[in-house]
Amino acid sequence: MRRQRRALSEQERQRRSNALVMQLLRTPLFRRSRHIALYISNDGEVDLHALAERACRMGKRCYLPVLSPLFHNRLWFAPYRPGCRMTPNRFGIPEPDVACSAMRRVWSLDLVLAPLVAFDAMGNRLGMGGGFYDRTFAYLNQRHRWHKPRILGTAFEFQRVGELPCESWDVPMNGIITETQFYETEERS
Ligand SMILES: Nc1nc2c(c(=O)[nH]1)N(C=O)[C@@H](CNc1ccc(C(=O)N[C@@H](CCC(=O)O)C(=O)O)cc1)CN2
Numbered sequence: 001m002r003r004q005r006r007a008l009s010e011q012e013r014q015r016r017s018n019a020l021v022m023q024l025l026r027t028p029l030f031r032r033s034r035h036i037a038l039y040i041s042n043d044g045e046v047d048l049h050a051l052a053e054r055a056c057r058m059g060k061r062c063y064l065p066v067l068s069p070l071f072h073n074r075l076w077f078a079p080y081r082p083g084c085r086m087t088p089n090r091f092g093i094p095e096p097d098v099a100c101s102a103m104r105r106v107w108s109l110d111l112v113l114a115p116l117v118a119f120d121a122m123g124n125r126l127g128m129g130g131g132f133y134d135r136t137f138a139y140l141n142q143r144h145r146w147h148k149p150r151i152l153g154t155a156f157e158f159q160r161v162g163e164l165p166c167e168s169w170d171v172p173m174n175g176i177i178t179e180t181q182f183y184e185t186e187e188r189s
Pocket residue numbers: 039040041042043045065075090091093115116127128129130131132133
């Protein structure tokens with residue numbers, strides 16, 4: 001999947017990413033969300049920069065994942081505006097250059113757009129293998145009254161597989177959006 005993703009021409013990646021962003025802008029989930037985490041694309045991932053620009057112009061607040069300097073393979077979320085100062089993390093992915101005190105509590109985000117390598121229509125996610133998203137959102141599996149944030153995977157349609165094996169620590173996504181489809185999975189209750 002990663003090889004296939006990297007093999008897309010830049011023009012094709014932008015075309016599909018922009019089609020995905022147009023779909024996402026129309027979803028009720030996006031429209032009602034005010035605090036939204038996205039990511040800076042890496043390794044041929046869906047490019048969400050157009051979404052960040054639109055969201056900021058709509059008065060929404062955007063955030064990017066930052067590798068926690070304190071907790072093993074956990075993410076913190078830093079406020080982000082297009083053009084803000086950034087520093088690359090240990091994977092070479094840019095992170096906003098902000099103080100720890102400026103980070104936002106994960107449970108107070110409304111929507112997290114998650115990168116992924118492969119997904120299935122049930123909402124299972126295969127990531128880069130660090131367990132970053134699962135560790136960060138593990139409380140959503142343990143405490144059923146927690147609903148925030150909603151997690152929406154963003155991927156190209158070719159990243160869909162029939163069924164992914166699922167482990168106890170995997171946190172299912174509320175849906176996956178691609179350049180042509182919106183897969184909504186069951187609400188956590
Ligand atoms: N754009 C983006 N940001 C993200 C993630 C992601 O998947 N995509 N993450 C999702 O968890 C977290 C970072 N996790 C990552 C894990 C591995 C690699 C990676 O490129 N691994 C290389 C080896 C690089 C190295 O060791 O120096 C590889 O597997 O080839 C990147 C990000 C947080 N930010």
